[in-house]
Amino acid sequence: MEAMKETVEQSLREMRETFESGRTRSVKWRKTQLGAIIEMVKDNEDKMCDVLFQDLGKHSTEAFRDELGFVIRSATTALNCLDKWAVPKKSNLPLLFYPAKGQVVSEPYGTVLVLSSWNFPISLSLDPLIGAISAGNTVLLKASELSPNASAFLAKAIPSYLDTKAIKVIEGGPDVATILLQHQWDKIFFTGSPRIGKIIMAAAAEHLTPVTLELGGKCPTIIDHRSVSKDMKSVVKRISGGKWGSCSGQACIAVDYVLVEQSFASSLIDMLKPTIKSFFGENPKESGCLSRIVSKKHFQRLSRLLNDPRVQASIVYGGSMDEEKLYVEPTILLDPPLDSEIMNEEIFGPILPIITLRDIQESIGFIKSKPKPLAIYAFTKDENLKTRILSETSSGSVTFNDVMIQYMCDALPFGGVGESGIGRYHGKYSFECFSHEKAIMEGSLAMDLEARYPPWNSFKLKFIRLAFREAYFKLILLMLGLKK
Numbered sequence: 001m002e003a004m005k006e007t008v009e010q011s012l013r014e015m016r017e018t019f020e021s022g023r024t025r026s027v028k029w030r031k032t033q034l035g036a037i038i039e040m041v042k043d044n045e046d047k048m049c050d051v052l053f054q055d056l057g058k059h060s061t062e063a064f065r066d067e068l069g070f071v072i073r074s075a076t077t078a079l080n081c082l083d084k085w086a087v088p089k090k091s092n093l094p095l096l097f098y099p100a101k102g103q104v105v106s107e108p109y110g111t112v113l114v115l116s117s118w119n120f121p122i123s124l125s126l127d128p129l130i131g132a133i134s135a136g137n138t139v140l141l142k143a144s145e146l147s148p149n150a151s152a153f154l155a156k157a158i159p160s161y162l163d164t165k166a167i168k169v170i171e172g173g174p175d176v177a178t179i180l181l182q183h184q185w186d187k188i189f190f191t192g193s194p195r196i197g198k199i200i201m202a203a204a205a206e207h208l209t210p211v212t213l214e215l216g217g218k219c220p221t222i223i224d225h226r227s228v229s230k231d232m233k234s235v236v237k238r239i240s241g242g243k244w245g246s247c248s249g250q251a252c253i254a255v256d257y258v259l260v261e262q263s264f265a266s267s268l269i270d271m272l273k274p275t276i277k278s279f280f281g282e283n284p285k286e287s288g289c290l291s292r293i294v295s296k297k298h299f300q301r302l303s304r305l306l307n308d309p310r311v312q313a314s315i316v317y318g319g320s321m322d323e324e325k326l327y328v329e330p331t332i333l334l335d336p337p338l339d340s341e342i343m344n345e346e347i348f349g350p351i352l353p354i355i356t357l358r359d360i361q362e363s364i365g366f367i368k369s370k371p372k373p374l375a376i377y378a379f380t381k382d383e384n385l386k387t388r389i390l391s392e393t394s395s396g397s398v399t400f401n402d403v404m405i406q407y408m409c410d411a412l413p414f415g416g417v418g419e420s421g422i423g424r425y426h427g428k429y430s431f432e433c434f435s436h437e438k439a440i441m442e443g444s445l446a447m448d449l450e451a452r453y454p455p456w457n458s459f460k461l462k463f464i465r466l467a468f469r470e471a472y473f474k475l476i477l478l479m480l481g482l483k484k
Helices: 002-021 027-041 046-055 061-086 123-134 148-161 174-181 194-205 227-242 262-280 296-307 360-368 384-394 428-433 458-479
Strands: 089-091 100-107 111-115 138-142 167-170 187-191 209-213 222-223 259-263 315-317 331-334 353-355 375-379 397-400 435-442
Touching: 002 111, 002 138, 002 167, 002 174, 027 046, 027 061, 027 123, 027 148, 046 148, 061 123, 061 428, 111 123, 111 167, 111 174, 123 138, 123 148, 123 187, 123 428, 138 174, 148 167, 148 435, 174 194, 187 194, 194 209, 222 227, 222 360, 227 262, 227 353, 227 375, 259 262, 259 360, 262 315, 262 331, 296 353, 353 360, 360 384, 375 384, 384 397, 428 435
Parallel strands: 111 138, 111 187, 138 167, 187 209, 222 259, 222 375, 259 353, 331 353, 375 397
Antiparallel strands: 089 100, 100 435, 315 331
């Protein structure tokens, strides 16, 4: 442990020296690193797919869709847009301040700590890294110990492609994270559970370090079956993909539970069953298309949720488990008890509760009674219901008539609110996430108002001068007929 402390201190010292040298502020340096990330992913596509299969059982198609391809697109966007993002932005100052000039300059925070998650160990490591590099920071990345093969790959590959004095990778578990959090950072970026997020935030508070916390929560899905009745096949496919198609439901933006009118629940279940079979075959365990549960600890947590006798009674499809293979069958629950553990913590697994309501409008009150989710999904063409969802609920994002696609869109910010997170990133928002926007104002000595009394109140004198200046220019505009 002493050796690890020394390693962390040495790494931190070297990264700070690199940042102070000014090397990372160069746009050319940033572009070189972004290009190297793209090259690293393309050169090691097969290796990355292998480690993702070893850690999580991800099929190569899923691995490329959710991780490798996502990183390439993210880095390419940053590379193409960096010149535009980095240029100082001129501000149109009020006439009161004329002839002063104003602008906003984006400057890097300094030395950044990125703590990534295990469920998407490549993309949730490299995507924040892309944002931090784009902004001109030095970065220390700690990959998750729960995806050890991906962590080991990143620890070996990143130094081979990126600037080793500015970008470093450290492996290890909670003990290493504890050591890292004892030091002062200029920014901390964390992806994980709300429980760990609170620990990160408490540690950051010791040094008043700004944080971005990408957490999670129970993402609800509303089905207004009356307004989308003609499109129910598409609705069911998208919900199935959003629940079971991405890391077997082990995703912060996965569909957590469905809200539907009681009269439609049995029809929904009848449509979900064959859809699951069409996705994963008659025996999903042997399909090779369903990711496994990450660890025995997480398997046992899901097992505990399902083994509640009241929850077991609500199983209408699936429910089988295999601890040796870390397999949980795609499972559907109908109206599990609302006070059960499975309805009060993020499921993070292939279990889908369906909650029935008398009227779909009641879904608003149901969602409001829970902590603010990372995402709300709603399948509806009812404009009144859409308006109510947007105006009466709070969440990190809202997606109508689809699921999870908001995460893939670089043009929109991604992040939570309340217990689902703090801050946002993706695309330009990643650049902003790792940048401090510094206000620059340049005054003029061209005009002044002479004081005829002792300047006992310099602020008051400045205000009088500014007010006089504004009145003077308004008078000129009136004389020119440019202002009514």
